[in-house]
Amino acid sequence: MLYRVEGLVIRSTDYGEGNKIITLLTPTYGKQGVVVRGAKKLKSRYGALAQLFTYGDFSYYKSGTLGNLNSGEILESFHELREGLEGPAYAAYAAELTDRAINDDEAAAYLFHQLKACQTALAEGKDPQIVLRAYEMKIVNAAGYAPLLDECVSCGKSQGPFRFSAIAGGALCLQCRHRDPSALELEETVWKLLRVFSALDLRRLGNITVRESSKRQLQLAMRRWMDTHLNLVLKSRNFLDQWEKYGDMLGERMKRPEPSAKPEEAGDGTV
Numbered sequence: 001m002l003y004r005v006e007g008l009v010i011r012s013t014d015y016g017e018g019n020k021i022i023t024l025l026t027p028t029y030g031k032q033g034v035v036v037r038g039a040k041k042l043k044s045r046y047g048a049l050a051q052l053f054t055y056g057d058f059s060y061y062k063s064g065t066l067g068n069l070n071s072g073e074i075l076e077s078f079h080e081l082r083e084g085l086e087g088p089a090y091a092a093y094a095a096e097l098t099d100r101a102i103n104d105d106e107a108a109a110y111l112f113h114q115l116k117a118c119q120t121a122l123a124e125g126k127d128p129q130i131v132l133r134a135y136e137m138k139i140v141n142a143a144g145y146a147p148l149l150d151e152c153v154s155c156g157k158s159q160g161p162f163r164f165s166a167i168a169g170g171a172l173c174l175q176c177r178h179r180d181p182s183a184l185e186l187e188e189t190v191w192k193l194l195r196v197f198s199a200l201d202l203r204r205l206g207n208i209t210v211r212e213s214s215k216r217q218l219q220l221a222m223r224r225w226m227d228t229h230l231n232l233v234l235k236s237r238n239f240l241d242q243w244e245k246y247g248d249m250l251g252e253r254m255k256r257p258e259p260s261a262k263p264e265e266a267g268d269g270t271v
């Protein structure tokens, strides 16, 4: 049977002599594996089509589990996401997360549009620490693990303050916090962002300016949540972690006062 679908390439691996197998996220058929013959050959018409992040129109024959590309056309190459070191790492993380966290039957049209919006936002240079956290929230929602953020998961109280508990399933009020001693205390901004991300259609994500400390907390909260509920080891995340640690080191070195400075002298607005 011949299929014709729009899709985003969320995985691209070498296969045999000069071929590639790509995994597409499609709005109509969920995830689809397609063999692109000769994709690695220099003169291949479809080499670019088989690259990670490509948004294209794909025609393929399929009888078993894998399709065989018949023809295709690039609708948007997302070439910006392949430039530099950092950009590809963020986009690769979004792609790998989608590939690993989402079962075929969970990949509906909505998620396709969310990933496309995520790639677009990254390509436009929006803050990856915001874009990716919002996309992570879309992923956990699609996978069926949305956190409860508006009321205490234990007693239903809707009045904060709350702690954020991955194990308990979201917000825990102060009376119920003993249920998870490791629950996180988050800034009000971070709670707000978590709630916004949960309801947000990424196609409508604007430019948000968020303090570094809030971004750090946001990352920690989403990390805890995903580690508890999805439990994935992602190659791209390990790379990003190392990258960000390196970035932190540079940033810290510039921001921190010299070690010899007395603590009370550090209160000059750098903290």
Ligand SMILES: [Zn+2]
Pocket (backbone or CB within 6 Å): 152, 153, 154, 155, 156, 157, 172, 173, 174, 175, 176
């Ligand atoms: Zn409670």
